[in-house]
Amino acid sequence: MQSMKSEELAEFRGMLKLLRARIRGDVEQLREEAFSGSEAGNDQRSSNHMAEMGSDAWDLEFALQLAATDQGVIEEINHALKKLDDGTFGVCEMCAEQGRPEAKSRIAKARLQAIPYARNCIDCEREKEKRR
Ligand SMILES: [Zn+2]
Numbered sequence: 001m002q003s004m005k006s007e008e009l010a011e012f013r014g015m016l017k018l019l020r021a022r023i024r025g026d027v028e029q030l031r032e033e034a035f036s037g038s039e040a041g042n043d044q045r046s047s048n049h050m051a052e053m054g055s056d057a058w059d060l061e062f063a064l065q066l067a068a069t070d071q072g073v074i075e076e077i078n079h080a081l082k083k084l085d086d087g088t089f090g091v092c093e094m095c096a097e098q099g100r101p102e103a104k105s106r107i108a109k110a111r112l113q114a115i116p117y118a119r120n121c122i123d124c125e126r127e128k129e130k131r132r
Contacts, residue, residue, distance in 0.1 A: 079119070
């Protein structure tokens with residue numbers, strides 16, 4: 001497989017940045033929802049709804065958990081952007097570790113289009129899943 005053209009790299013960079021912006025927006029929104037909860041705009045859920053308070057606590061936990069997951073994705077995206085700068089974007093990290101030539105370590109383009117922050121090729125990803 002040939003190495004990627006600069007237009008393609010620019011396209012992936014755009015995708016990654018867009019994705020990051022979207023997730024960041026979502027994370028902020030989630031945090032806002034989680035922390036503003038019972039105070040503003042929830043007049044209908046007043047103190048006589050004790051049963052619902054339990055579920056509110058659960059919602060908070062869930063929202064924060066979601067935010068934490070997204071934070072992990074943002075790190076992956078930042079990592080991918082760094083690889084774009086380094087010129088190693090699209091190279092499978094596990095293949096590279098195993099010393100395979102770069103030409104044989106490329107992540108399939110279709111995979112990158114689906115997950116632009118993927119670190120590994122599909123074969124290595126499967127291998128990783130098996131080891132878990
Ligand atoms: Zn690989």
